[in-house]
Amino acid sequence: MADETTVAPGVARMREALKDVPHEPGAPKPDPILVADKVVRRFGGLTAVSVDHVEIPRGGITALIGPNGAGKTTFFNLLTGFDKPDEGDWTFNGKPLAGVPAHKVANQGMVRTFQLTKALSRLKVIDNMRLGGTGQRGEKFWQSLIPALWRGQEKEITERADDLLARFKLDAKREDFAGSLSGGQRKLLEMARALMVQPDMVMLDEPMAGVNPALTQSLLGHVKDLREDGMTVLFVEHDMDMVRDISDWVIVMAQGKVIAEGTPDTVMADPRVIDAYLGAHHDGTEHDPDVVAALEAEGETADE
Amino acid sequence: MNWDIIFGVSLESLFNTTMIAYALAAIGLNVHFGYTGLLNFGQSAFLGVAAYGLAMTVATFGAPFWLGIVIGLAGAVVLALLLGIPTLRLRADYLAIVTIAAAEIVRLLFRSVSLSEWTGGSDGLQSFSDDFYKLNPYSSPLKIGIVDFDPRELWVMTIGWALIGISLLIVFLAMRSPWGRVIKAIREDEDAVRSLGKNVVSYKMQSLILGGVLGSLGGFIFALSRAAVQPDTYGTEFTFYMYTIVILGGAARVFGPVVGSMIFWFLLAFINAVLPAAITQGYIPTWLMTPTQAGAVGYILVGAGLVLLLIYRPQGIFGDRKEVMLDGR
Ligand SMILES: Nc1ncnc2c1ncn2[C@@H]1O[C@H](COP(=O)(O)OP(=O)(O)O)[C@@H](O)[C@H]1O
Ligand SMILES: [Mg+2]
Numbered sequence: 264m265a266d267e268t269t270v271a272p273g274v275a276r277m278r279e280a281l282k283d284v285p286h287e288p289g290a291p292k293p294d295p296i297l298v299a300d301k302v303v304r305r306f307g308g309l310t311a312v313s314v315d316h317v318e319i320p321r322g323g324i325t326a327l328i329g330p331n332g333a334g335k336t337t338f339f340n341l342l343t344g345f346d347k348p349d350e351g352d353w354t355f356n357g358k359p360l361a362g363v364p365a366h367k368v369a370n371q372g373m374v375r376t377f378q379l380t381k382a383l384s385r386l387k388v389i390d391n392m393r394l395g396g397t398g399q400r401g402e403k404f405w406q407s408l409i410p411a412l413w414r415g416q417e418k419e420i421t422e423r424a425d426d427l428l429a430r431f432k433l434d435a436k437r438e439d440f441a442g443s444l445s446g447g448q449r450k451l452l453e454m455a456r457a458l459m460v461q462p463d464m465v466m467l468d469e470p471m472a473g474v475n476p477a478l479t480q481s482l483l484g485h486v487k488d489l490r491e492d493g494m495t496v497l498f499v500e501h502d503m504d505m506v507r508d509i510s511d512w513v514i515v516m517a518q519g520k521v522i523a524e525g526t527p528d529t530v531m532a533d534p535r536v537i538d539a540y541l542g543a544h545h546d547g548t549e550h551d552p553d554v555v556a557a558l559e560a561e562g563e564t565a566d567e
Numbered sequence: 568m569n570w571d572i573i574f575g576v577s578l579e580s581l582f583n584t585t586m587i588a589y590a591l592a593a594i595g596l597n598v599h600f601g602y603t604g605l606l607n608f609g610q611s612a613f614l615g616v617a618a619y620g621l622a623m624t625v626a627t628f629g630a631p632f633w634l635g636i637v638i639g640l641a642g643a644v645v646l647a648l649l650l651g652i653p654t655l656r657l658r659a660d661y662l663a664i665v666t667i668a669a670a671e672i673v674r675l676l677f678r679s680v681s682l683s684e685w686t687g688g689s690d691g692l693q694s695f696s697d698d699f700y701k702l703n704p705y706s707s708p709l710k711i712g713i714v715d716f717d718p719r720e721l722w723v724m725t726i727g728w729a730l731i732g733i734s735l736l737i738v739f740l741a742m743r744s745p746w747g748r749v750i751k752a753i754r755e756d757e758d759a760v761r762s763l764g765k766n767v768v769s770y771k772m773q774s775l776i777l778g779g780v781l782g783s784l785g786g787f788i789f790a791l792s793r794a795a796v797q798p799d800t801y802g803t804e805f806t807f808y809m810y811t812i813v814i815l816g817g818a819a820r821v822f823g824p825v826v827g828s829m830i831f832w833f834l835l836a837f838i839n840a841v842l843p844a845a846i847t848q849g850y851i852p853t854w855l856m857t858p859t860q861a862g863a864v865g866y867i868l869v870g871a872g873l874v875l876l877l878i879y880r881p882q883g884i885f886g887d888r889k890e891v892m893l894d895g896r
Contacts, residue, residue, distance in 0.1 A: 345758065345761070345762075364761075364766075365758075366761050366763075366766045366767065369761070369762055369764035370764040374763070375762055377758070377762070381759035382756075383755035383756055384755055385751070385755055385890055386752055390752075393745070393748060396745075397764055399745045400745075401745030402746050402748075402765070404741065404746050404773050404777070406746075407740070407741050407744035407746035408740045413745060440889075440890060456763065460763055460764055
């Protein structure tokens, strides 16, 4: 469907960058922004994440997919400092990030959103946005008491916030409490707020879940725009049509491991991926038990 | 019934030193609870540490008054650090448990026999406020109609109201600034604030210190107005009255604690004056209540009032009901 002559520059750039990358788990990328090695997180007897090696390409949109419980959110939590791994190292922009607390991770340019939206309910929408501004002088206690020290900076931040609110069609809600927004609007607000940090990479955990279809289209548009601005996006999504529509690269997780990587088309045709999704139906009633067993056996060999 | 006395006493408690001490304590607690969402159930300890810091410095060690104030303030900061460092990284309820325990520990230390050489044990300490009263510019009482304040009380009130003014100005300036925005955001959702690059633990510590220091001013006023410190003043019920006052005035409202304290003490003084009078005049039969029981009934009525307040006006006097009722998802 994508007409080569009308392809956006960002899309073309990423196609070029990823054209020689092998479609296999742990594939090295020419210019990775994030490189993770042997990241393991266990909850009691359950190994929620066990990622051997993964690289996220810079400047593109990478989808992280996988059945429920695959460990995607846990992996996000580990990378962003919201959870601590049992083992593992990772670098972001070449700097080691393991053990760095969450707020410092954000300050280094890696900002995430949450699967369960975290709107700051009793703050106005515009104040939610302003909070994202970094390096604010007025956020230091003694300086906060003297408005003259921060008023100028506050004005700049507010202008940037208003621009983003307009882009995300939330400008009419500017003065409302964030708690009065709908679920979809909260997702939008959370994403816009993350962009206030001006990160190098945004990590969106199911940004489209619960967003109505009309809004989804505009959200997808925003994500694509980020790529055109050169930002790196890593996002978790279940809807395969959306993944196909916007992502340059897809990483598939199942049972804590990265089981496949590649462009959307190759990944979705990959038997291991189909298997991982089928295997997730533990009720087994929808499938011929023999077929499921065969697929699972195949999946186990593929894991080795 | 002598309405002049009843109303006189009630009106005095709108402005007197007890009201001021509680207002200052509640201004500090409002920073913790109202703005930051910190469940500090040991605010009384901040007042106690400040009051004893002052009293011990002067009465026990014979050091100058101003040094007593400095040590009292430093004591509040140290207490905030001691409470905050182990708990602020943990879930919110840990702070509640630790503060309520710490406040009791502080009180028991003040009244312990083995430390009584320095603290005066359960009798407490006196004679630390002479230097303060030497500066008293008032020589005659203030009489306006039925209201009457003696010169010593007037002097403490003057300083107390000045401290309220300064405290409110600090809270007002801080809370409308980007610093206050971070503080209020932490109340809503810590992880969201963290994800935006703010050092949440550091902000909670700053809030704990600020609210503790503001509260400690109430401790000074309380100690100076009575020219004495006593350990059992600084019990947990002290903190619960402060919570009542904060909620009554409206949490996270700049003037809430002051108005809350005024209403709280006005009502309590009025009930405590009206009930005994009504009993002696025979308006209330003695089988229902004797004059000695009237004081306890006063607190029962205040408690019942608080319950009604939380049901019908959870936002307090100044709050915005819409805001309070927002779901915190
Ligand atoms: N805090 C936790 N304690 C125990 N188990 C957890 C915790 N968080 C996640 N898990 C488990 O780890 C696995 C991965 O979960 P998660 O990362 O949320 O998956 P996904 O986001 O891919 O749906 C699941 O089996 C989940 O039950
Ligand atoms: Mg998840």
